[in-house]
Amino acid sequence: QVQLVESGGGLVQAGGSLRLSCAASGSIFRINVMGWYRQAPGKQRELVAHITSGGSTNYADSVKGRFTISRDNAKNTLYLQMNSLKPEDTAVYYCNALGIGLKWGQGTQVTVSS
Numbered sequence: 856q857v858q859l860v861e862s863g864g865g866l867v868q869a870g871g872s873l874r875l876s877c878a879a880s881g882s883i884f885r886i887n888v889m890g891w892y893r894q895a896p897g898k899q900r901e902l903v904a905h906i907t908s909g910g911s912t913n914y915a916d917s918v919k920g921r922f923t924i925s926r927d928n929a930k931n932t933l934y935l936q937m938n939s940l941k942p943e944d945t946a947v948y949y950c951n952a953l954g955i956g957l958k959w960g961q962g963t964q965v966t967v968s969s
Contacts (some may be wrong), residue, residue, distance in 0.1 A: 857881040857957055859950050864963030871940050875963060877933035877950030884908070884928045888953040891924060891935045893946035894962075904935065905953055918944075940967045 858880040867873055875891070883889060890905035903915045904924040912924055923936040933950050947962040 857883060857886070857952070859957065859960040861948060861950055861960050861963040864948060864965045866966045866968065867940055868968050869941055871967070872936070872938045873940065873965060875935040875937065875948055875950075875965075877935075877960075879931040879933070881931070882928075883926065883931050883933070883952075886952045886955070889926055889933050890951060890953050891922075891933070892949045892951060893944075893965075894949070895946040898946075900949070902953075903948075906933075937965070940965075942967045942969045 860878045863873060863875040865873060887908050888905055891903050892900050893903055894900040903918050904922055906912045906924045906926050914922060921939045925934045945965060945967050947964050949959055949962040951957055951959060
């Protein structure tokens with residue numbers, strides 16, 4: 856099955872930006888909906904954005920207007936551009952398909968300082 860490796864996280868100050876990447880070991884062409892999730896310590900993993908194979912996007916209210924999800928099927932890569940970061944965005948960020956039960960990757964840590 857497709858394996859996913861997240862990268863691009865780091866430590867930034869509030870108001871800064873990061874661009875996360877999700878590299879797939881297999882083709883994501885056949886996967887209709889891909890998403891970015893995040894999980895803060897002691898909290899459940901939450902879906903923050905998703906995108907269909909046709910490019911339709913949706914965002915959680917908490918990130919709408921600040922984050923942009925995109926996908927490049929030819930490069931088997933999913934992206935999350937994060938702008939105007941806030942301390943409450945601090946979490947481990949994961950990519951995955953929606954609804955088909957792929958194994959989770961290790962995620963990438965995003966830490967936003969106040």
